[in-house]
Amino acid sequence: MATKANRLRVLALYKELHRLGRDYEPSYDFHGKLRRMFEKNRNLTDAEEIEKAYNLGEYIKKETLALYSLRKYRHLKRMYPPNSTSDP
Amino acid sequence: MRPSAVRLLNILVPVKRAVDYAVKIRVNPQQTGIDLNVKHSMNPFDEIAVEEAVRLRERMKDAVKSIKVVTIGPAKSAETLRTALAMGADGGIHVEIPESAPAPEPLGVAKTLRAIVEREKEKANVDIVILGKQAIDDDMGQTGQMLAGLLNWPQATYASKVVIDEANRVAHVTREIDGGAEEVKCKLPVIITTDLRLNEPRYASLPNIMKAKKKPIEKLSPSDLGVDLTPILETLKVTEPPKRVGGGKVENVDELITKLKEAGIEAVKS
Numbered sequence: 093m094a095t096k097a098n099r100l101r102v103l104a105l106y107k108e109l110h111r112l113g114r115d116y117e118p119s120y121d122f123h124g125k126l127r128r129m130f131e132k133n134r135n136l137t138d139a140e141e142i143e144k145a146y147n148l149g150e151y152i153k154k155e156t157l158a159l160y161s162l163r164k165y166r167h168l169k170r171m172y173p174p175n176s177t178s179d180p
Numbered sequence: 181m182r183p184s185a186v187r188l189l190n191i192l193v194p195v196k197r198a199v200d201y202a203v204k205i206r207v208n209p210q211q212t213g214i215d216l217n218v219k220h221s222m223n224p225f226d227e228i229a230v231e232e233a234v235r236l237r238e239r240m241k242d243a244v245k246s247i248k249v250v251t252i253g254p255a256k257s258a259e260t261l262r263t264a265l266a267m268g269a270d271g272g273i274h275v276e277i278p279e280s281a282p283a284p285e286p287l288g289v290a291k292t293l294r295a296i297v298e299r300e301k302e303k304a305n306v307d308i309v310i311l312g313k314q315a316i317d318d319d320m321g322q323t324g325q326m327l328a329g330l331l332n333w334p335q336a337t338y339a340s341k342v343v344i345d346e347a348n349r350v351a352h353v354t355r356e357i358d359g360g361a362e363e364v365k366c367k368l369p370v371i372i373t374t375d376l377r378l379n380e381p382r383y384a385s386l387p388n389i390m391k392a393k394k395k396p397i398e399k400l401s402p403s404d405l406g407v408d409l410t411p412i413l414e415t416l417k418v419t420e421p422p423k424r425v426g427g428g429k430v431e432n433v434d435e436l437i438t439k440l441k442e443a444g445i446e447a448v449k450s
Binding site for chain 2 (some may be wrong): 104107157164165167168169171172174
């Protein structure tokens with residue numbers, strides 16, 4: 093049963109993932125895939141299935157966040173290597 | 181014997197809206213600076229500073245009374261303040277300058293920050309100012325040190341670890357230096373600048389960004405603070421570094437000698 097509580101948190105997850113997708117590699121259609129994956133599950137009624145789909149969404153959110161952190165950290169580490177000040 | 185009242189800590193974190201780390205920097209056609217029509221975001225070292233302030237509060241709980249963030253910049257800089265508020269700061273101060281104004285210099289920024297610290301004294305003393313060690317778009321790395329000089333406060337720069345002993349009003353800071361690390365002990369109030377390895381900044385989630393919209397941002401102008409941000413330095417020219425010329429391979433020693441002679445390198449007369 094798609095309860096009101098479920099609806100709210102699924103929408104929140106969608107908004108969060110959508111915002112994350114803005115910084116993703118443009119050649120990978122993040123927003124398109126996001127929309128299709130959510131629409132595919134729009135008619136779910138079984139509570140367990142809904143929970144599974146929601147957890148997959150949460151997992152993708154965490155993976156994307158980890159990707160961004162790593163990308164930024166690696167970039168900065170290359171720009172500012174350890175034990176060398178910015179002056180030559 | 182009555183215990184002395186422990187004063188709660190107030191932390192100030194200046195942040196800068198700088199060119200985003202992923203942007204490929206290009207020199208503008210006039211060779212006076214870089215192309216600024218690109219994506220901007222909070223200076224990564226400032227993100228680390230905000231994160232450290234929030235973590236200090238998480239560790240020390242009620243000992244930290246307030247975390248205020250401040251930025252100097254055009255209207256768009258307010259976004260940077262909102263991000264910092266979404267990460268956990270309580271309130272912001274936006275020193276607004278016109279869009280067309282030249283970017284403030286470190287000395288100007290330090291003077292403005294000093295004025296803000298003096299201004300905050302009327303409500304509550306600032307105990308710790310945490311700044312990024314440098315901005316990634318100009319790599320000046322001077323503001324923290326200049327501010328410490330102007331305020332006559334101790335400074336612990338390139339911090340890779342910060343521990344605050346609020347009972348004794350002392351900061352123990354581990355600093356990254358060439359060849360390793362050193363630990364310094366500074367009395368509060370103190371200036372700390374952050375190194376890359378201090379912490380990993382948190383992601384500002386959408387719910388937190390929404391909550392941040394309700395947090396107060398005070399708008400000020402440089403004249404309100406009695407500060408003149410007119411640059412005293414003139415940039416004569418900005419150019420890209422010379423393009424790397426590829427090396428060439430030689431077949432044998434004779435060819436190597438020929439090439440060296442062509443380059444103007446003569447054999448040493450023995």
